[in-house]
Amino acid sequence: MMKKDRLEKIRRVLSHRQPTLTVLLEEVHKPHNLSAILRSCDAVGVFEAHAVQPRGGLPTYNATSGSAEKWVPLQIHRDVLTAISDFQAKGFKVYATHLSERASDYREVDYTQPSVILLGAEKWGVSQQAADLSDGNIIIPMMGMVQSLNVSVAAATILFEAQRQRKAAGMYQTPQISELELKKLEFEWLYPELSKIYLEKGEGYPELDEEGMMVSS
Numbered sequence: 001m002m003k004k005d006r007l008e009k010i011r012r013v014l015s016h017r018q019p020t021l022t023v024l025l026e027e028v029h030k031p032h033n034l035s036a037i038l039r040s041c042d043a044v045g046v047f048e049a050h051a052v053q054p055r056g057g058l059p060t061y062n063a064t065s066g067s068a069e070k071w072v073p074l075q076i077h078r079d080v081l082t083a084i085s086d087f088q089a090k091g092f093k094v095y096a097t098h099l100s101e102r103a104s105d106y107r108e109v110d111y112t113q114p115s116v117i118l119l120g121a122e123k124w125g126v127s128q129q130a131a132d133l134s135d136g137n138i139i140i141p142m143m144g145m146v147q148s149l150n151v152s153v154a155a156a157t158i159l160f161e162a163q164r165q166r167k168a169a170g171m172y173q174t175p176q177i178s179e180l181e182l183k184k185l186e187f188e189w190l191y192p193e194l195s196k197i198y199l200e201k202g203e204g205y206p207e208l209d210e211e212g213m214m215v216s217s
Contacts, residue, residue: 003190003211003212003213004210004211004212006190006212007186007190007208007210007211007212010185010186010189010190011182011186013045013071014175014177014182014185014186014189015174015175015182016045016172017045017046017047017175017176017177018044018045018046018047018166018171018172018176019047019048019176019177020092020113020114020115020176021044021045021046021047021111021114021115021159021162021166022041022046022047022048022049022050022092022115022116022117023037023041023046023049023050023116023117023118023119023155023159024050024051024052024077024080024083024084024087024094024116024117024118024119025037025049025050025051025052025119025120026051026052026080026118026119026120026121026126026127026130027052027053027054027080027120027121027124028051028054028119028120028121028122028151029054029121029122030122032152033122033150033151033152034051035069036152036155036156037049037119037151037152037155037156038069038072038074040152040155040156040159040160041072041155041159042071042072043159043160044159044160044162044163045163045172046072046159047072047176047177048072048073048074048075049072049073049074049075050074050075050076050077050083050116051074051075051076051077052076052077052078052079052080052083053076053077053078054121070192071189080118080127080129080130081129081130081133084116084118084130084133084134085133087116088135090114091114092114092115092116093113093114093115093116093135093136094115094116094118094133094134094135094136095109095115095116095117095118095134095135095136095137095138096118096120096126096130096131096134096136096137096138097117097118097119097120097125097126097137097138097139097140097154097158098120098125098126098131098134098137098138098139099137099139099147100131100137102136102137103136103137103138103139104136104137104138104139105138105139105140105141106138106139106140106157106158106161107161108138109136109138110165111161111162111165111166112165112166112169112171115162117138117155117158117159117162118130118134119151119154119155120151121151122150122151125148138158140154140157140158183205183207183208184205186208187205187206187208188205190208190212191214
């Protein structure tokens with residue numbers, strides 16, 4: 001029964017994953033920020049996140065993630081400009097959180113199209129070159145004395161606006177991931193350790209029945 005309940009939850013979560021919505025982190029180096037961002041990604045259905053490795057190395061996760069790193073893979077890129085160009089070549093629009101003359105309110109962006117939210121390092125923000133190469137610059141209007149939010153709070157704010165738009169457009173009602181990919185991920189999420197063994201052997205995963213049990217061939 002526990003396997004069945006777990007499988008049903010996994011299927012429900014995967015059916016809401018949005019492969020055309022993601023974040024790109026430019027040298028975010030504090031563990032609690034990385035962990036909090038991944039937790040927000042999981043909450044809104046981001047399929048995978050992306051990051052440019054900070055000079056001091058990628059930070060470790062902490063309890064802030066709520067184990068979200070298990071469910072939202074983090075893809076690492078060597079440099080931010082190449083990463084932006086690669087996304088654009090795939091049809092994504094990249095929006096940098098950056099104050100500039102061309103910056104617009106983050107709520108004015110159409111996140112129902114393939115979208116990347118680019119967020120910068122805690123102290124310096126998005127680099128000027130990355131902001132210039134991006135398709136747009138976005139800001140979260142501030143009414144107080146402080147003119148910026150913590151990077152993880154900014155990420156959550158923008159991601160939940162993207163979720164709102166996508167939900168209104170019906171993008172969570174039908175799976176955005178192929179049936180083949182769904183079945184693969186179902187097995188990996190339900191049997192994480194066993195899936196590693198199958199991958200090492202180069203073997204395909206067994207089918208799962210409705211109880212979450214492996215079907216012998």
